[in-house]
Amino acid sequence: MGEPRFSIVVPTHNRRDAVTRLLVALGQQDPVPGGFEAIVVADGCTDGTAERLRAWDPGFACVVLEQPASGPAAARNRGAAHATGDILLFLDDDIEPRADVLRAHAAFHTEVADGIGIGYLQPAVTADGFFGVILRGWWESMFEESRRPGHRYQYTDLLTGHCSLERRAFERLGGFDATLRSHEDYELGYRAIAAGMNLRFIPDAAAVHHEASQLSKTLRRKFDDGVADVRLVQRYPALGASLPMARMSEAGRVGKLAARLAAINPRYGDLFVAGARYLLPMYEWIGLRFRWRAVLEDLLNYWYWRGIAHASGGKHQLAALLSNAPPPREIELELDLADGIAAAEKQLDEHRPRSVRFVYGEHVVITLPERDGAERLRGVHLREMIARQFAHQYLFAAASAGDIPPGLPALPDKILKDCEPREITPQRARPALVR
Amino acid sequence: MATAIREVELSSPLSSIEHLKGYSRCLLVFRWRRRVVGRQFVPVVSDRIDTAAMEIAANQCGADALYRWLADTIGYDERQVVGTRALTATIAICTRERPEHLVRTLGAVARFAEAGHRILVIDNAPTTNRTYEVATQFRDVCYVCEPIPGLNVARNRAMREATTDVVAFTDDDAMPEPEWLDALIANFGDPRVQCATGLTLPIELETEAQELFEEVTPFARGFRRVVFDGQHDNPVEVGRVGAGANMALRREIIDLVGPFDERLDGGTPTCSGGDHEMFVRILAAGYQIAYDPAAVSWHHHRRTYREVRDTLRGYGVGVYAMFTGLLLERHEFGVLRLAWAWFRSAHLPELRRRVFHGPPTRTSSLILAELQGCAHGPAAWFASRRLRARR
Numbered sequence: 001m002g003e004p005r006f007s008i009v010v011p012t013h014n015r016r017d018a019v020t021r022l023l024v025a026l027g028q029q030d031p032v033p034g035g036f037e038a039i040v041v042a043d044g045c046t047d048g049t050a051e052r053l054r055a056w057d058p059g060f061a062c063v064v065l066e067q068p069a070s071g072p073a074a075a076r077n078r079g080a081a082h083a084t085g086d087i088l089l090f091l092d093d094d095i096e097p098r099a100d101v102l103r104a105h106a107a108f109h110t111e112v113a114d115g116i117g118i119g120y121l122q123p124a125v126t127a128d129g130f131f132g133v134i135l136r137g138w139w140e141s142m143f144e145e146s147r148r149p150g151h152r153y154q155y156t157d158l159l160t161g162h163c164s165l166e167r168r169a170f171e172r173l174g175g176f177d178a179t180l181r182s183h184e185d186y187e188l189g190y191r192a193i194a195a196g197m198n199l200r201f202i203p204d205a206a207a208v209h210h211e212a213s214q215l216s217k218t219l220r221r222k223f224d225d226g227v228a229d230v231r232l233v234q235r236y237p238a239l240g241a242s243l244p245m246a247r248m249s250e251a252g253r254v255g256k257l258a259a260r261l262a263a264i265n266p267r268y269g270d271l272f273v274a275g276a277r278y279l280l281p282m283y284e285w286i287g288l289r290f291r292w293r294a295v296l297e298d299l300l301n302y303w304y305w306r307g308i309a310h311a312s313g314g315k316h317q318l319a320a321l322l323s324n325a326p327p328p329r330e331i332e333l334e335l336d337l338a339d340g341i342a343a344a345e346k347q348l349d350e351h352r353p354r355s356v357r358f359v360y361g362e363h364v365v366i367t368l369p370e371r372d373g374a375e376r377l378r379g380v381h382l383r384e385m386i387a388r389q390f391a392h393q394y395l396f397a398a399a400s401a402g403d404i405p406p407g408l409p410a411l412p413d414k415i416l417k418d419c420e421p422r423e424i425t426p427q428r429a430r431p432a433l434v435r
Numbered sequence: 436m437a438t439a440i441r442e443v444e445l446s447s448p449l450s451s452i453e454h455l456k457g458y459s460r461c462l463l464v465f466r467w468r469r470r471v472v473g474r475q476f477v478p479v480v481s482d483r484i485d486t487a488a489m490e491i492a493a494n495q496c497g498a499d500a501l502y503r504w505l506a507d508t509i510g511y512d513e514r515q516v517v518g519t520r521a522l523t524a525t526i527a528i529c530t531r532e533r534p535e536h537l538v539r540t541l542g543a544v545a546r547f548a549e550a551g552h553r554i555l556v557i558d559n560a561p562t563t564n565r566t567y568e569v570a571t572q573f574r575d576v577c578y579v580c581e582p583i584p585g586l587n588v589a590r591n592r593a594m595r596e597a598t599t600d601v602v603a604f605t606d607d608d609a610m611p612e613p614e615w616l617d618a619l620i621a622n623f624g625d626p627r628v629q630c631a632t633g634l635t636l637p638i639e640l641e642t643e644a645q646e647l648f649e650e651v652t653p654f655a656r657g658f659r660r661v662v663f664d665g666q667h668d669n670p671v672e673v674g675r676v677g678a679g680a681n682m683a684l685r686r687e688i689i690d691l692v693g694p695f696d697e698r699l700d701g702g703t704p705t706c707s708g709g710d711h712e713m714f715v716r717i718l719a720a721g722y723q724i725a726y727d728p729a730a731v732s733w734h735h736h737r738r739t740y741r742e743v744r745d746t747l748r749g750y751g752v753g754v755y756a757m758f759t760g761l762l763l764e765r766h767e768f769g770v771l772r773l774a775w776a777w778f779r780s781a782h783l784p785e786l787r788r789r790v791f792h793g794p795p796t797r798t799s800s801l802i803l804a805e806l807q808g809c810a811h812g813p814a815a816w817f818a819s820r821r822l823r824a825r826r
Binding site for chain 1: 445493497509518519625767
């Protein structure tokens with residue numbers, strides 16, 4: 001694609017100062033050949049956002065649309081429908097892009113066909129204390145896997161707070177699912193990967209994310225996350241295994257008590273966790289960060305599971321929902337790692353399988369079943385997978401084949417106890433603190 | 436008798452080590468294609484170590500050597516991230532009246548200047564111009580005089596003087612290897628990593644004091660890379676993280692968590708602890724510290740028993756002074772548990788042994804010197820705070 005024009009879509013809700021800061025940053029962008037337009041969708045704003053923006057000339061083409069409060073997904077769809085550019089760049093209103101963001105997205109789309117570029121969000125967290133620390137860490141951890149050269153992208157990697165894709169591709173996908181109040185990016189990510197689009201992290205597209213979330217908002221969002229995850233599994237049953245709902249995490253004392261009370265009457269549980277919040281400042285003052293984290297984790301889990309229960313109707317219905325997952329399909333490809341890493345990578349790039357079995361001579365090393373919502377395997381994934389997922393199996397197979405040089409130590413018990421060939425289960429969704 | 440130090444490359448066939456006359460044992464440092472993967476003390480028999488003993492020692496390296504072989508074989512570097520830009524670095528050497536050591540260290544780090552990095556010598560509260568004379572012998576070395584005494588004062592001066600992305604610190608009695616700086620810098624691809632530390636090994640164990648020091652408080656922290664994450668790990672447990680003799684920090688860290696605490700470390704009543712206190716603040720703020728054994732530096736331990744005893748006592752003072760500050764100013768009550776755990780595991784057995792089983796050995800005297808230092812730590816912190824307030 002040569003010299004694409006950008007349409008930057010910004011949904012906003014009662015954050016006129018934040019969106020003004022974003023538009024100021026857009027005005028300072030390094031020039032891109034095709035130029036850009038901005039479309040701000042004021043979603044149920046009552047703080048005069050639209051009036052302020054209309055009365056102000058940011059120095060570039062900027063359209064302001066208004067709509068009754070319908071949620072960010074609907075607002076993004078509305079903005080995209082109004083766009084005239086070749087590339088849509090979605091930015092949340094609390095983002096402040098650095099001057100070369102557009103250039104980085106433009107370079108990405110020139111290089112990668114059918115790409116969805118995910119930009120880096122550098123957190124600037126308003127909350128202080130333990131919560132500020134954990135919130136910043138959570139945001140940074142979003143990019144931990146995507147930064148690895150061998151990362152296998154999955155639907156949860158799509159971040160609509162800062163991403164770009166071709167407008168035609170967005171239209172082909174049918175836009176965001178506006179019925180979801182949360183995880184609408186997961187849902188679009190799922191469809192994009194199923195359609196064969198290439199999600200990629202663009203580290204050079206860096207923007208500051210002014211994260212002003214406080215604890216109460218975070219807890220509310222966890223309820224919405226629970227509801228959204230049920231909707232996702234209702235639509236795509238195979239995703240259940242990769243969502244937190246498939247794993248009942250071990251609750252702490254607060255979580256267990258809250259769950260018991262909620263089983264009697266949800267209002268009792270809600271009242272109890274509302275009170276339990278006051279343990280947090282106490283633990284923080286005396287520096288008990290692990291107790292603090294345990295309580296926070298319990299509160300977050302409580303509201304997530306309340307959302308799950310609310311949307312699914314109960315644990316039996318949830319179990320039925322999770323059991324709808326389709327049976328695994330046949331393994332598509334078998335590769336012999338004894339032929340060398342480069343040869344195996346080449347095969348992966350040629351076949352792009354959904355699932356693969358790795359052998360090393362006569363030894364089965366590992367089986368990677370199909371993972372719904374994850375991109376098809378590429379050669380670049382292989383080294384990362386060996387090193388991080390089945391190093392012990394590989395070492396055992398290599399030792400059995402006599403391929404480990406004689407001067408090196410024999411396999412210690414630690415490796416021998418963990419060298420049975422196994423199946424790798426789907427990875428968990430990204431760590432769930434707040435969206 | 437002394438301990439010899441020999442390096443063994445595991446990618447070549449093992450053979451006996453000869454000519455070890457005058458040594459009772461040997462510290463074997465094992466490498467796999469230049470990367471250190473383990474170390475073992477092996478007794479010297481008839482002035483040599485035979486191949487069988489070498490094989491037994493090499494086998495003790497266990498999984499670390501195998502993981503290294505695996506990474507090497509498949510061409511994997513866990514530190515690699517997409518879109519890493521080349522970072523610039525300053526090598527900072529904080530020194531005080533030790534020109535005979537400094538000249539060796541500068542000789543070892545001079546090569547980094549050829550790669551475009553900056554070398555900074557911070558001369559801390561000098562009483563002679565000998566450091567200046569040594570530093571100016573080297574063409575690419577920048578000499579800075581910091582008149583206020585204190586190792587952390589000097590570290591802060593280095594952070595202020597530096598204009599690069601990263602500032603790497605080495606002691607004036609250490610000899611970093613050629614790969615040292617690149618290995619440290621490679622850890623900063625992830626923006627959460629604010630500090631990297633490396634593997635420090637003894638350059639000689641020729642005296643009994645040096646052997647005792649290595650036995651009681653070795654600098655080595657293992658042979659596999661470990662990332663300490665403030666999001667999950669206890670920030671006050673920084674003993675395993677590394678030491679200021681071999682560390683690099685992002686320059687921006689002082690804007691994020693504040694400068695080195697100038698009430699701590701050498702040149703103040705607290706004697707040490709300034710590096711660890713910085714590690715605590717980095718982790719408590721939720722950032723990461725990477726310990727990377729690929730960044731190897733060889734340290735010249737003190738040669739006399741008295742020096743080693745003073746050093747150990749200083750470590751005790753510094754750790755407990757740091758605990759005092761963390762407890763009183765940051766409400767880190769976790770240090771109480773840590774202080775108790777350290778006392779119970781390291782000091783109490785020695786006290787018990789001394790009471791019930793006779794006079795102290797030279798090792799136990801060092802441990803007790805450390806304990807004396809611990810007892811003095813809180814008072815030293817208050818004294819240092821008073822001094823600092825007066826300045």
